[in-house]
Amino acid sequence: MDNEALRHFISERVPGAEIGQGPQFLTATVPAVNARALLHDLRHDPNTQFDFLFCLTGVDYPPDHMMVVYHLRSTVWGHHLVVKSRIPTRENPETDTVCDLWRTAEFHEREVYDLFGITFRNHPDLRRLLLTDDWVGHPLRKDYSDPVNLIEY
Amino acid sequence: MENLIDKAPETQEYFINMGPQHPSTHGVLRLVLTLDGEIIRKVEPHIGYIHRSIEKMCERDSYQQIVHLTDRMDYLSCHINNEAVCLAVEAALQLEVPDRVKVIRTIIAELQRLSSHQLWWGVMGMDLGAITTFLYGFRDREMITDIFEETCGARLTMNYNVPGGLMFDIHPNFQRRTKAFLAHFRKKLPEYDDLLSNNIIFRQRTEGIGRLSKEDAISFGVTGPTARASGFSCDVRKHFPYSAYPGVQFREILHTEGDCYARYRCRIDEMWESLAIIEQLIDNIPEGPYKVPTKAVIKLPKGEWYQRVETARGEFGVYIISDGLRSPYRLKFRSPGFSNLSALDHMARGCKIADLIAIMSTIDLVIPDIDR
Numbered sequence: 001m002d003n004e005a006l007r008h009f010i011s012e013r014v015p016g017a018e019i020g021q022g023p024q025f026l027t028a029t030v031p032a033v034n035a036r037a038l039l040h041d042l043r044h045d046p047n048t049q050f051d052f053l054f055c056l057t058g059v060d061y062p063p064d065h066m067m068v069v070y071h072l073r074s075t076v077w078g079h080h081l082v083v084k085s086r087i088p089t090r091e092n093p094e095t096d097t098v099c100d101l102w103r104t105a106e107f108h109e110r111e112v113y114d115l116f117g118i119t120f121r122n123h124p125d126l127r128r129l130l131l132t133d134d135w136v137g138h139p140l141r142k143d144y145s146d147p148v149n150l151i152e153y
Numbered sequence: 154m155e156n157l158i159d160k161a162p163e164t165q166e167y168f169i170n171m172g173p174q175h176p177s178t179h180g181v182l183r184l185v186l187t188l189d190g191e192i193i194r195k196v197e198p199h200i201g202y203i204h205r206s207i208e209k210m211c212e213r214d215s216y217q218q219i220v221h222l223t224d225r226m227d228y229l230s231c232h233i234n235n236e237a238v239c240l241a242v243e244a245a246l247q248l249e250v251p252d253r254v255k256v257i258r259t260i261i262a263e264l265q266r267l268s269s270h271q272l273w274w275g276v277m278g279m280d281l282g283a284i285t286t287f288l289y290g291f292r293d294r295e296m297i298t299d300i301f302e303e304t305c306g307a308r309l310t311m312n313y314n315v316p317g318g319l320m321f322d323i324h325p326n327f328q329r330r331t332k333a334f335l336a337h338f339r340k341k342l343p344e345y346d347d348l349l350s351n352n353i354i355f356r357q358r359t360e361g362i363g364r365l366s367k368e369d370a371i372s373f374g375v376t377g378p379t380a381r382a383s384g385f386s387c388d389v390r391k392h393f394p395y396s397a398y399p400g401v402q403f404r405e406i407l408h409t410e411g412d413c414y415a416r417y418r419c420r421i422d423e424m425w426e427s428l429a430i431i432e433q434l435i436d437n438i439p440e441g442p443y444k445v446p447t448k449a450v451i452k453l454p455k456g457e458w459y460q461r462v463e464t465a466r467g468e469f470g471v472y473i474i475s476d477g478l479r480s481p482y483r484l485k486f487r488s489p490g491f492s493n494l495s496a497l498d499h500m501a502r503g504c505k506i507a508d509l510i511a512i513m514s515t516i517d518l519v520i521p522d523i524d525r
Contacts, residue, residue, distance in 0.1 A: 023458060024458065051372070059482075104492050131204065
């Protein structure tokens, strides 16, 4: 599928999606409530078949929202897509898991939960991954500061 | 009295900790194993013992400083990690580096891949009870580290790449010593097969163990030789060539069995390809500057870049979000070890503990790469 067809594919499913061409990949920003359904279709539709989730991460945009960024590639068709799921809050942000679509997401979502505090609904085992269980706060948030370990912003 | 003999014995699952100080985990990785007798029912990796929050540090540092941090992740592929950040910064600045830089970067990256695979081969043999391989692997690796020491000034964390080129030009001895190494290693690499590959005990411990199907490899995001042994064609050097790779001839090694032996075979065959790549380039290093000048304070324009490279372990990606300042707004390292480790549980279920050692060896984990 070329980028034009991908644009059409996404805007058909999420009418309000902001789609732009980055320096490398087509990027679609969608509200978090629609992200899971869109990703499900992108994974399973025979014309898209994005079977390889090569990067999943979070980004913090204070004061009002956070993003979960999915980098997708299809090993069948060779096309790429970046889906950004916009969570409109920083207080208890939540979104749906994609563990069942790509198994690599299980680890990546645990990492995002650990470092950003984003909860993934229906994740089978959502615990902190890199930090200890009793750690307070989420270090990759922009307002995090840790005077003991000299992270001050 | 109850007849105890006719009654089936009652069993129950139990769990043990493997690591964080277990010699076969090659670093501080803790695996919680759920066992039924000696059969593994579940492997739960606990990571983060050496988490240094490199991504957070990157939000504070300049782009030149970030290059140095990447050495401390996968230290066996440090030059290739450096290259990923440099390529991302160069792409963002639309900076074209001289051909000399591209060729030298590629030669050193392939030397690095060889040295990483040599270390892996030595250590894998040792994990499975063959101490000799360790000595052979390190004997050959020593020649490469000596070349690095002379040209880059360091043996392990080399920091040879900078945005825009190289830290300094190659040492006058570089080509001669590299060629001497190539001649030496072409003779020694068949010894690796003689020593280990055809050993009956080694074959029995690796063939058919820890199978990973192609579909699972893709779903788990597994890359590198680990994925290519399952038939997943994912070599970044072939699919998304960078630096001098578009101009060289080499094969992408693919196997389809997906077991420990296929992963082993993949890396051994890759060493031959790396030798071939270096041979094509070593006499053809173009003349020219080794660096293009960059500003002392590099500020990337607003935007996002994703750069991937093929390290010895798989696809290493750098995702930079810049808001136009001297440090990135957000920087994510997609480390190959992290995704490869996530497939360990799937591969090890139903195996014995001794098989888990073989599986871990063939995934070739480097813990700082996972923990970041």
